[in-house]
Amino acid sequence: MRAALYTRISQDPEEQRRGVERQEKDGREYAERKGYEVVAEYSDNDRSGYKRKVKRPGFENLKTGIREGEIEVVLCQHQDRLARNATVFTDFMDLCRERDVRIEAWQGVTLDSNSATGRYQATMQAATDEHYSALISEKARSAHLELAKSGKPNGGGRGGRPFGYDRHRSIGEDGRAQSRLVVNADEADRVRHLFKLMLSGASVRSLTHELNDAGFTTTTGRPFTMRAVRDILRNPLYAGLRIHRGEIVGPGVWDSVVDEGDYQKVQSILANPDRRSWTGGARRYLLTSGIALCGRCGENMVARPQNHQRKYGCRPKQESGCGANRIQAEPVEELIATTVLDYLDSPKTRQALHDHHAEEDEVSAWWQEIAEANEALEQLSLDHYVEKRIPRNAYFKATRELERRIEIAKENINAAGTPDVLTDVPAGRDALRQWWDGAGLDLRMSLVAAVIERVVIHPPVQGHNFFNRSRLEVVWRV
Ligand SMILES: [Zn+2]
Numbered sequence: 001m002r003a004a005l006y007t008r009i010s011q012d013p014e015e016q017r018r019g020v021e022r023q024e025k026d027g028r029e030y031a032e033r034k035g036y037e038v039v040a041e042y043s044d045n046d047r048s049g050y051k052r053k054v055k056r057p058g059f060e061n062l063k064t065g066i067r068e069g070e071i072e073v074v075l076c077q078h079q080d081r082l083a084r085n086a087t088v089f090t091d092f093m094d095l096c097r098e099r100d101v102r103i104e105a106w107q108g109v110t111l112d113s114n115s116a117t118g119r120y121q122a123t124m125q126a127a128t129d130e131h132y133s134a135l136i137s138e139k140a141r142s143a144h145l146e147l148a149k150s151g152k153p154n155g156g157g158r159g160g161r162p163f164g165y166d167r168h169r170s171i172g173e174d175g176r177a178q179s180r181l182v183v184n185a186d187e188a189d190r191v192r193h194l195f196k197l198m199l200s201g202a203s204v205r206s207l208t209h210e211l212n213d214a215g216f217t218t219t220t221g222r223p224f225t226m227r228a229v230r231d232i233l234r235n236p237l238y239a240g241l242r243i244h245r246g247e248i249v250g251p252g253v254w255d256s257v258v259d260e261g262d263y264q265k266v267q268s269i270l271a272n273p274d275r276r277s278w279t280g281g282a283r284r285y286l287l288t289s290g291i292a293l294c295g296r297c298g299e300n301m302v303a304r305p306q307n308h309q310r311k312y313g314c315r316p317k318q319e320s321g322c323g324a325n326r327i328q329a330e331p332v333e334e335l336i337a338t339t340v341l342d343y344l345d346s347p348k349t350r351q352a353l354h355d356h357h358a359e360e361d362e363v364s365a366w367w368q369e370i371a372e373a374n375e376a377l378e379q380l381s382l383d384h385y386v387e388k389r390i391p392r393n394a395y396f397k398a399t400r401e402l403e404r405r406i407e408i409a410k411e412n413i414n415a416a417g418t419p420d421v422l423t424d425v426p427a428g429r430d431a432l433r434q435w436w437d438g439a440g441l442d443l444r445m446s447l448v449a450a451v452i453e454r455v456v457i458h459p460p461v462q463g464h465n466f467f468n469r470s471r472l473e474v475v476w477r478v
Pocket residue numbers: 294295296297298299314315321322323324325
């Protein structure tokens with residue numbers, strides 16, 4: 001008889017240990033005893049036989065095999081390997097009956113799908129399995145919900161600790177072990193710093209470098225990855241919010257580290273995939289985000305290192321530049337830094353800048369516009385390519401219009417600068433310098449972009465690329 005072997009392990013640690021290999025070995029031994037020829041093996045790893053929504057490719061392939069008539073008997077450890085859900089199981093049993101396929105389990109109750117009593121017993125067994133799984137799931141869910149509602153962190157007393165908090169363990173009045181989160185001052189300061197930098201337009205990449213450079217590690221002692229940093233920035237725990245099943249269910253009993261408004265703002269920054277191009281990512285040049293312009297041809301100056309020296313240079317002719325203008329980066333950036341700090345040192349300019357600044361609401365409205373346009377673009381391409389509801393011409397016309405709207409929104413955001421950076425910058429010459437020295441390149445870039453519209457770099461007089469103060473011309477925003 002041609003037999004198919006079906007094995008599955010679920011998330012149950014006990015079953016994990018026994019593993020698929022063990023099930024396979026047992027199944028083959030059973031087949032041998034019965035004189036079956038195993039012609040196919042299907043397996044699902046770490047998938048629940050209880051949840052109906054979970055796709056089990058092995059199980060699906062098994063059904064296909066049955067439909068194609070390759071299989072005469074299905075072997076499994078216990079019928080609950082096939083399904084812990086009564087509906088799924090009876091459907092499967094119907095299919096087997098239709099194709100004259102037997103189901104045999106080598107463990108537990110013998111399953112005889114050919115007799116009415118056998119099918120009844122199997123169905124009852126499936127219902128029992130389903131009930132059992134549902135009970136466990138219900139218990140786990142209500143326990144979690146209870147914890148969530150009481151504002152206690154997940155995982156009772158057993159879990160690790162989130163970065164920024166220590167877990168204090170004690171024995172409660174009811175004699176049970178308890179744990180609560182207590183702010184870890186050092187790490188919490190760092191978390192606040194991360195949120196602040198993020199609001200000022202820094203990239204997750206630069207934040208990650210900074211954390212590692214400062215000697216911080218994750219709570220499991222590992223260096224920070226960008227993902228770990230992003231996880232911190234996304235964790236509502238730091239805003240003192242308790243989350244359950246993706247929804248915020250209320251305030252937590254622990255102290256927050258950042259305020260909820262800042263937390264929400266960071267979420268919208270992270271949610272926006274376009275921010276990478278906006279903040280410029282990791283760069284080594286202060287003025288390459290369209291600030292430095294060639295005084296000879298008007299093109300953007302880009303990073304053009306030469307003889308192992310950092311230099312700004314005009315693009316080559318084939319890239320629409322003049323290619324004939326270069327300047328050492330170091331002295332230019334130092335001069336710009338001094339100029340910007342001098343400029344900011346004056347209360348008058350600070351006030352003028354402040355007044356000039358676009359309202360934050362306005363900026364977020366532009367972000368909103370971009371998000372909506374992107375969504376519409378996605379829907380459009382679905383309608384056109386998948387559903388084929390929109391003809392080609394109309395599709396391209398609508399796409400162009402949306403892309404134009406995105407461009408306009410981006411320009412407006414750029415024109416508004418990065419609002420938060422100015423409110424963060426301290427007043428006073430020395431404090432300003434200190435801030436600048438401590439800031440990463442991303443932060444410095446956002447400050448420069450907030451006050452300077454462009455820096456025109458004029459070509460050298462005698463054809464030498466020497467640095468000379470008079471070659472620079474700063475155009476202020478205000
Ligand atoms: Zn040029």
